[in-house]
Amino acid sequence: MTRVVIIGGGPGGYEAALVAAQLGAEVCVVDRDGLGGSAVLTDCVPSKTLVATAEVINQVRESGELGVRIGRSAPDLGDVRTDIAKVNARVKALAHNQSEDVGRSLQREGVRVVRGSGRMAGPDRVVATLADGGTEELAADVVLLSTGARPRILPDAEPDGERILTWDQVYELDELPERLIVVGSGVTGAEFAGAYNALGSDVVLVSSRDRVLPTEDADAATVIEDVFTRRGMTVLSRSRAERVERRGDGVVVTLTDGRIVEGTHCLLAVGSIPNTGDLGLDTAGVATDERGFIEVDKVSRTTARGVYAAGDCTGVLMLASVAAMQGRIAMAHALGDAVSPLDLEEVAATVFTAPEIATVGWSQHDLDSGRVQAVGIKLPLTRNPRAKMQGIHDGFVKLMCRPGTGIVVGGVVVAPHASELIHPVSVAVSCRLTVDQLAHAFTVYPSLSGSIAEAARRLHVRGQQTPRKDS
Numbered sequence: 001m002t003r004v005v006i007i008g009g010g011p012g013g014y015e016a017a018l019v020a021a022q023l024g025a026e027v028c029v030v031d032r033d034g035l036g037g038s039a040v041l042t043d044c045v046p047s048k049t050l051v052a053t054a055e056v057i058n059q060v061r062e063s064g065e066l067g068v069r070i071g072r073s074a075p076d077l078g079d080v081r082t083d084i085a086k087v088n089a090r091v092k093a094l095a096h097n098q099s100e101d102v103g104r105s106l107q108r109e110g111v112r113v114v115r116g117s118g119r120m121a122g123p124d125r126v127v128a129t130l131a132d133g134g135t136e137e138l139a140a141d142v143v144l145l146s147t148g149a150r151p152r153i154l155p156d157a158e159p160d161g162e163r164i165l166t167w168d169q170v171y172e173l174d175e176l177p178e179r180l181i182v183v184g185s186g187v188t189g190a191e192f193a194g195a196y197n198a199l200g201s202d203v204v205l206v207s208s209r210d211r212v213l214p215t216e217d218a219d220a221a222t223v224i225e226d227v228f229t230r231r232g233m234t235v236l237s238r239s240r241a242e243r244v245e246r247r248g249d250g251v252v253v254t255l256t257d258g259r260i261v262e263g264t265h266c267l268l269a270v271g272s273i274p275n276t277g278d279l280g281l282d283t284a285g286v287a288t289d290e291r292g293f294i295e296v297d298k299v300s301r302t303t304a305r306g307v308y309a310a311g312d313c314t315g316v317l318m319l320a321s322v323a324a325m326q327g328r329i330a331m332a333h334a335l336g337d338a339v340s341p342l343d344l345e346e347v348a349a350t351v352f353t354a355p356e357i358a359t360v361g362w363s364q365h366d367l368d369s370g371r372v373q374a375v376g377i378k379l380p381l382t383r384n385p386r387a388k389m390q391g392i393h394d395g396f397v398k399l400m401c402r403p404g405t406g407i408v409v410g411g412v413v414v415a416p417h418a419s420e421l422i423h424p425v426s427v428a429v430s431c432r433l434t435v436d437q438l439a440h441a442f443t444v445y446p447s448l449s450g451s452i453a454e455a456a457r458r459l460h461v462r463g464q465q466t467p468r469k470d471s
Contacts, residue, residue, distance in 0.1 A: 001026045002335060005126045005140035007118035007279070010037020011320045012146035012310030014102050016327030020142075021109035023335045028138055029111055030118035030128045036099040037148050037311075039320040042168035045098050047191060049091045050171075051352045054198035055416075057082065058231075058354050061198075065391050082199040084176040091171050114138075120145075120280035123304045127280075142306050142334045145279060145286070145294060146327060149272035149312035157183070157244035157268055163251050164244055164266050167192060177201045177265035181253050183241045185212040187351050189269035190224065193233060194353045196267075203233045204261055206253065208240040213351060217364050217412045219378065220357040223394050224414075227355070236261070244268070274313045291315065298341035300330035308334060317344055345409075348426040350419040355395045358422035361410030361429040367400060374409050376400035377458050379451050381415055386446035392416060399425065399435070399455040406434040406459065415448055424452055435459040 002025045006013045009031030020027045034041050057080050060070070106113060115131040118138075126138045151166035153159065161169045167188055178201065182193040185207030197203040205212065205228065212228065212235060213221040228235055236255075243254040244266050251266040274292045281288060285304040287295045293315030300308040308330035311323030325342060332339040351357040362372045381387040381395040398412040411425035428438050439456035443449045 002141045003139060004028070004142045004144065004331070004334070005030065005118070005138045006144040006146060007120075007126060008037060008146035008148060008311070008313075009033075009035040009102070009113070010146055010148050010311055010323060011039050012323035012327035013037070013144065014106060014327075015324040016144050016146065016308075016310060016331045017106055017111045018109055019328045019331040019337075020335060021106075021111050023331065023337055025142070025331075025335055027109075027111045028114060029106065030114045030116060030126065030138070032115075032117045032131075034099050035102040035106070035113065036095075037146075038150075038168065039148075039323070040098045040102065041095050042171075044320050045095045046091045046171055047167065047188075047195075048352055049094050050087065050199075051191060051195050051354075053082070053087050053090075054195040055354055057198045057200075063391065080200075082176055084199065085174040087199070088171045088173060117278075119278065120284040120286070120307075123284045123307050140306075142308065142331075143284075144300075144327065144330055145276075145302070145307065145309040145313060146311045146323065147275040147279065147313045149274045149318065151268065152271040152273050154183075154241065154244065154268065154270060156242065157266070159268065160246060163246050163249070163264070164268070166268055170267060173265075177263070179204070179263035179265070181206060181251065181261055181263040181266045182269060183244070183253065183266060184269035184271070185209065185235075186215065186269065186271070187213065189267075191352050192267055192269060194224075194228065197228070197231055197233045198354065202263075204263060205233060205235045206239050206241055206255070206261070207235060207237050210237055212237075213357070216351060216357055217359060217398070219364065219396065219398065220351075220359075220412055220414045223355070223396070224351075224353050224357065227353075227394055272312060272318065274315065276313050289315070296326070298329075298343075299333040299339060300326045300342070301333070306334070316342070317347060317349075319347070319349055321349075322347055346426070346430045348422050350422070352419070355392075355415050356413075356418035358413045358418035359411070360422055360426045361408070362400060363410060364398065364400075364412070366410075372409060373403060374400045375403050375459065376410075377455050379455050379458070381448070381451060384446075384448060384451045386448050386450070387415075389446065390416075392448075397421075397451040397455050399452070399459060401435045401459050406436055407432050408435055408438060408456075411452075413452070417448075421449055421452065424449065 004020045004025045180201045193205045240256045253261040287303040294309040310326035348360040378398040395414040400410040408428040435456040
């Protein structure tokens with residue numbers, strides 16, 4: 001029986017463990033921080049639970065045009081209050097429950113879980129420093145490293161867990177920040193800025209780039225920034241934080257141009273650092289890049305024979321879904337099962353702002369730069385009948401296909417629950433469907449997904465004719 005040892009119980013680790021067990025391996029997971037990892041305990045599950053509360057508040061505040069009134073004399077829905085202590089208690093409870101669910105899944109498959117920290121003592125041995133004291137040496141035919149990453153800290157912005165916070169510390173707050181300064185306008189910064197703005201905080205978003213969400217579709221990012229501004233958020237573009245200091249019951253953020261921004265709390269969202277510093281990688285012959293991320297190929301192999309890696313510690317598109325796929329691919333490859341290499345062009349990703357941004361496949365930037373030969377169309381949701389019924393004023397569907405063949409190569413959806421709406425486009429990209437095939441599948445009338453079918457119909461290919469970009 002093949003012995004598999006996995007260091008780290010996050011999505012990459014526990015999904016790999018389930019696959020390995022189902023393929024007949026003897027599996028042991030060495031886990032330090034709790035099954036599910038940061039994705040379940042401090043990142044994806046908690047943050048999206050917080051966002052879910054914020055989403056309800058936004059819907060209530062903006063439902064006046066639908067004829068909604070709260071109470072006997074409530075013409076104004078703006079005064080919606082948040083019990084942040086109760087919100088955070090729910091967040092932590094859900095995270096804990098999800099972690100326990102992961103544990104039960106592993107137990108059902110016969111996976112052994114060792115509580116402690118794992119370190120490689122060679123390519124075929126792992127030494128676990130046990131949580132309750134002592135060590136245990138684990139022999140392995142296959143090792144998977146899935147140790148995740150942690151929030152990056154600025155040299156002059158040391159978190160204190162009270163006023164200066166990382167994203168894994170905000171759930172300990174028992175009072176809503178009166179004025180929250182969010183440093184960093186990437187995915188994490190934008191999601192928390194939007195959520196706390198809805199929850200009732202006065203939010204200042206410090207963005208070092210020309211716009212928020214600089215790595216996302218430019219049209220989508222513009223929609224989100226416009227919504228942020230309309231909802232009262234202050235967005236400081238082309239601004240970089242140099243120093244964050246606590247002063248009494250508040251914080252002071254000094255920007256590189258000398259400007260001062262004052263608030264009651266500061267949230268740092270400036271990237272992640274891989275947890276690879278104390279894994280014994282040199283001993284096992286596992287190479288890392290200049291930033292400390294473990295180097296892997298498309299089937300999750302490292303430079304050491306029999307050693308694989310998955311998740312944020314590899315720096316490969318740091319998403320829980322990608323980590324899980326990397327882990328599953330690694331075990332299928334190691335144990336001789338059928339395997340398809342990881343294709344990042346098939347990854348669907350979502351930014352959980354309000355509205356959400358969901359993307360898959362090649363991007364508009366790839367199309368505009370000539371990296372991929374494709375044509376595209378963009379349809380605003382304001383034309384969609386269901387959107388009109390629901391009072392949705394922001395968002396669009398964008399679809400891209402190959403000229404001539406009409407094969408779908410990418411898409412963007414900006415809408416409430418875009419994370420759900422992107423799935424048919426993801427299937428089309430993964431299965432190399434044409435726009436005609438996508439268009440001929442029935443959609444419900446009225447539905448937001450109808451705009452996806454409409455975009456596909458508008459991209460019906462006649463020779464090499466390029467459809468105009470309809471905005």
